[in-house]
Amino acid sequence: MRSEDDAGRVPAEAGEVRREARAWIKEHLDPAMRLADWLEVLADSGWAAPSWPRRWHGKGLPPALAAAAQEELAAAGAPGPPAGLGIMLAGPTIIDHGTEEQKRRFLRPLLTGEHAWCQLFSEPGAGSDLASLATRARRDGEEFIVDGQKVWTSLAQVADYGMLLARTDPSAPKHHGISYFALGMGQPGVEVRPLRQMTGDSLFNEVFLSGARVAAGDLIGELNGGWAVARTTLAHERTSLGARVGGRRPFPSPAGSRLAGQREVTVAEFMARCRQRSPGRTSNADTSMVAAGAGPLIRLAADLGRDADPLVRQELARLHTICQINAWNGLRGRAAAEAGGPPGPEASLGKLMASQIARLWRETATLVCGPAAMLAGPDGPLDGQVALQALAAPGPAIYGGSDQIQRNVIGERVLGLPKEPDPSVGLPWRQLRAGPAGRGPAGGGREGGRS
Amino acid sequence: MTTFVFTAEQQELRQTLRKFLADHSPPAQVRRLMETEEGYDPAVWSLMADQLGLLGLTVPEEHGGLGCGPVEQVVVCEEMGRALLCAPYFATAVLATGALLASGDGRAQAELLPPIAAGSMIATLAVAEQDGAWSARGLRTRAIASPGGGHRLSGAKSYVIDGAIADLILVAAQADGGPSLFAVRAGAPGLTRRPLRTLDLTRKQAAVEFDEVPAALIGTEGAGEEIVSRTVRLAAVALAAEQVGGAQRCLDMSVEYARLRVQFGRPIGSFQAIKHTCADMLVDVESARSAAYYAAWAAAQDAPDLPLVASMAKAFCSEAYFRVAAENIQVHGGIGFTWEHDAHLYYRRAKSTEVMLGAPAEHREVAAGYLLGRAGQPPGRPGAPGGPGAPGMPARPS
Numbered sequence: 001m002r003s004e005d006d007a008g009r010v011p012a013e014a015g016e017v018r019r020e021a022r023a024w025i026k027e028h029l030d031p032a033m034r035l036a037d038w039l040e041v042l043a044d045s046g047w048a049a050p051s052w053p054r055r056w057h058g059k060g061l062p063p064a065l066a067a068a069a070q071e072e073l074a075a076a077g078a079p080g081p082p083a084g085l086g087i088m089l090a091g092p093t094i095i096d097h098g099t100e101e102q103k104r105r106f107l108r109p110l111l112t113g114e115h116a117w118c119q120l121f122s123e124p125g126a127g128s129d130l131a132s133l134a135t136r137a138r139r140d141g142e143e144f145i146v147d148g149q150k151v152w153t154s155l156a157q158v159a160d161y162g163m164l165l166a167r168t169d170p171s172a173p174k175h176h177g178i179s180y181f182a183l184g185m186g187q188p189g190v191e192v193r194p195l196r197q198m199t200g201d202s203l204f205n206e207v208f209l210s211g212a213r214v215a216a217g218d219l220i221g222e223l224n225g226g227w228a229v230a231r232t233t234l235a236h237e238r239t240s241l242g243a244r245v246g247g248r249r250p251f252p253s254p255a256g257s258r259l260a261g262q263r264e265v266t267v268a269e270f271m272a273r274c275r276q277r278s279p280g281r282t283s284n285a286d287t288s289m290v291a292a293g294a295g296p297l298i299r300l301a302a303d304l305g306r307d308a309d310p311l312v313r314q315e316l317a318r319l320h321t322i323c324q325i326n327a328w329n330g331l332r333g334r335a336a337a338e339a340g341g342p343p344g345p346e347a348s349l350g351k352l353m354a355s356q357i358a359r360l361w362r363e364t365a366t367l368v369c370g371p372a373a374m375l376a377g378p379d380g381p382l383d384g385q386v387a388l389q390a391l392a393a394p395g396p397a398i399y400g401g402s403d404q405i406q407r408n409v410i411g412e413r414v415l416g417l418p419k420e421p422d423p424s425v426g427l428p429w430r431q432l433r434a435g436p437a438g439r440g441p442a443g444g445g446r447e448g449g450r451s
Numbered sequence: 452m453t454t455f456v457f458t459a460e461q462q463e464l465r466q467t468l469r470k471f472l473a474d475h476s477p478p479a480q481v482r483r484l485m486e487t488e489e490g491y492d493p494a495v496w497s498l499m500a501d502q503l504g505l506l507g508l509t510v511p512e513e514h515g516g517l518g519c520g521p522v523e524q525v526v527v528c529e530e531m532g533r534a535l536l537c538a539p540y541f542a543t544a545v546l547a548t549g550a551l552l553a554s555g556d557g558r559a560q561a562e563l564l565p566p567i568a569a570g571s572m573i574a575t576l577a578v579a580e581q582d583g584a585w586s587a588r589g590l591r592t593r594a595i596a597s598p599g600g601g602h603r604l605s606g607a608k609s610y611v612i613d614g615a616i617a618d619l620i621l622v623a624a625q626a627d628g629g630p631s632l633f634a635v636r637a638g639a640p641g642l643t644r645r646p647l648r649t650l651d652l653t654r655k656q657a658a659v660e661f662d663e664v665p666a667a668l669i670g671t672e673g674a675g676e677e678i679v680s681r682t683v684r685l686a687a688v689a690l691a692a693e694q695v696g697g698a699q700r701c702l703d704m705s706v707e708y709a710r711l712r713v714q715f716g717r718p719i720g721s722f723q724a725i726k727h728t729c730a731d732m733l734v735d736v737e738s739a740r741s742a743a744y745y746a747a748w749a750a751a752q753d754a755p756d757l758p759l760v761a762s763m764a765k766a767f768c769s770e771a772y773f774r775v776a777a778e779n780i781q782v783h784g785g786i787g788f789t790w791e792h793d794a795h796l797y798y799r800r801a802k803s804t805e806v807m808l809g810a811p812a813e814h815r816e817v818a819a820g821y822l823l824g825r826a827g828q829p830p831g832r833p834g835a836p837g838g839p840g841a842p843g844m845p846a847r848p849s
Binding site for chain 2: 294298301302307310313314316317318320321322324325326328329331332335336338339345346349352353404406407408410411412414415416417418419420421
């Protein structure tokens with residue numbers, strides 16, 4: 001993500017970066033200031049996204065040093081930049097593929113929390129085979145008109161913009177007829193319907209696009225060149241999701257569109273609210289629970305008097321080991337980056353490890369709890385978290401690219417194994433066979449279908 | 452000394468050794484040596500001492516060594532595990548040298564470390580008895596003080612690595628003052644050695660019997676438990692690194708074969724069944740590497756959590772190596788099941804090192820002791836290597 005203006009820069013020492021970040025926070029963080037004002041100061045300082053180019057609100061630091069700087073932010077008790085997909089995915093993608101004008105328009109608002117983003121990629125008929133997507137965008141003067149359906153869209157209810165993949169040339173092979181847009185979500189042609197997950201939560205949505213409009217100026221990258229742009233987004237998604245379970249503590253960050261009504265809150269009030277939030281008060285699976293590794297289950301085993309059982313001890317030690325090793329894989333990758341070397345294969349493992357840890361956490365929790373693992377909510381162990389984590393565990397192996405797709409990526413890009421032949425690659429998209437999820441009434445083929 | 456960052460010298464050590472092993476321990480040489488009773492090539496052993504100084508890697512400079520530490524030891528063992536080197540390196544330079552260093556006995560060090568570093572003395576450490584535990588607690592081998600000075604050992608040791616060819620055997624035995632360490636020379640009266648048939652053909656073991664064998668005390672009487680637990684802890688880290696090297700070689704073999712072998716008109720590596728197996732092998736190999744390296748730096752820094760992370764590393768690397776070695780055979784199909792293919796040599800080493808110095812379950816119980824405080828009912832006799840109650844036990848993590 002480093003641009004040309006940083007190319008010649010020798011990576012600074014991590015200690016130096018930490019000192020610089022600490023000094024800046026000490027000088028600028030005022031607990032009495034409005035959260036919204038703090039986020040603007042933070043965005044303009046470069047510390048909100050230190051890995052971004054200096055020209056675009058960053059510090060031009062390699063990811064390892066940027067992470068070190070952000071740890072200083074967390075250590076100082078400062079609210080971080082807004083959580084969500086803006087900084088994680090949209091920003092890096094626009095920096096790599098956007099025009100100067102787009103960078104000016106989109107980057108700062110996503111750092112200050114003015115714009116929240118969602119990702120309009122997956123469709124009912126295009127999951128792992130994302131490039132087969134069927135949502136159409138047709139040119140209409142200075143605009144494109146978008147029709148289709150997206151699915152598994154987290155945060156669509158609160159997003160101002162969606163990273164949209166749509167088909168702009170159905171006669172081209174599937175990878176070559178896709179374009180990437182920044183779609184405004186607040187318009188009549190965009191309908192968001194929540195989907196209920198197996199946990200009972202509604203964290204993601206279906207998005208129906210019927211005559212939605214997007215300006216031609218909001219095309220990111222080349223017309224029909226959207227696949228290359230999407231690959232940038234996907235690469236950032238893989239590394240971010242892998243880094244999430246690694247023992248690194250996320251700092252409190254405001255979330256949601258326009259900070260979800262938190263603009264008038266002061267920094268001190270915001271941080272106090274974050275500290276109060278206890279797992280028991282939410283019905284959602286607390287993601288910090290699994291991220292904390294074996295610790296909560298070790299304490300639970302002691303509370304339940306299960307810590308002398310040799311089987312329980314074996315599995316707790318096994319869980320602790322795999323969680324620590326995942327963190328060490330991350331540290332080793334960062335150490336290599338800080339030393340100026342290329343990222344090693346250890347950087348690709350995090351996402352697979354995260355889904356393995358979620359499953360192992362579930363199994364270990366069941367073993368520790370015994371019959372109590374049948375109970376949920378306030379009757380269940382850890383205030384219902386054991387039940388919720390059991391239900392949430394299949395998620396990480398699916399979202400952001402399934403374990404099977406991750407293994408393809410590792411096999412092909414890290415180990416250099418040959419790709420699976422895909423007979424559809426060279427054919428015009430409109431001749432491809434649609435799967436059972438159906439892309440219209442055309443049955444086996446797409447000719448004459450909804451496209 | 453930054454964790455996970457090898458210095459230029461350490462990287463050079465790895466490259467030099469990799470080249471050396473490619474020249475002097477190619478698969479044909481491994482196969483030749485594994486069929487011999489001695490299991491090593493004296494000429495290569497001399498080169499390791501003279502040309503590379505390897506046999507004195509962790510020996511202090513004043514005793515003729517290189518004065519290196521656990522990180523260099525991990526680099527060396529990883530490369531040797533990759534090449535499946537047939538030589539008494541682990542017995543001599545890891546176990547025996549480690550025990551002499553841990554003993555703090557200056558006189559014994561001055562007498563024994565220089566010939567070890569020079570390559571003129573093969574040495575080993577004999578701790579395990581019939582029950583196979585690498586702990587100095589509950590030893591049945593006895594040391595009786597002789598009226599004329601010195602001690603005499605009686606009893607039996609097993610699983611003694613390279614015990615049949617060692618010039619020097621350091622023996623853990625029960626003395627009046629508690630478990631203690633003794634030096635026994637090859638050829639001492641009353642010493643009987645019997646080579647054992649081993650699963651791993653590339654590393655020999657022996658059963659050793661002592662019938663009033665004259666022996667010299669190393670360190671003080673009663674210091675044996677601490678010496679053995681420190682030595683075994685560092686050796687477990689070195690062995691974990693050896694496992695990483697072997698596992699990496701297995702992965703490399705599988706990937707190479709999966710690219711070349713064609714079935715159904717395409718390389719088998721293009722099938723997800725094979726590709727995903729290889730991806731899982733990579734996850735195992737890289738995770739094992741992170742664990743072994745982390746433990747190496749913990750050892751180099753003498754970190755308080757070393758006993759915990761050493762056991763975590765040994766448990767994980769053992770299971771990862773065996774999984775990868777077994778999958779390597781599966782990826783190769785029939786050819787991988789033949790005597791002529793090297794896959795079984797790694798499979799044998801993997802299974803053998805899995806239980807050497809404590810099986811994964813024993814090391815997980817050691818880790819659980821640190822994580823959960825109160826000990827349960829550990830398998831085997833109490834006081835497994837570095838177990839709960841060992842000095843330097845870290846506080847329970849919150």
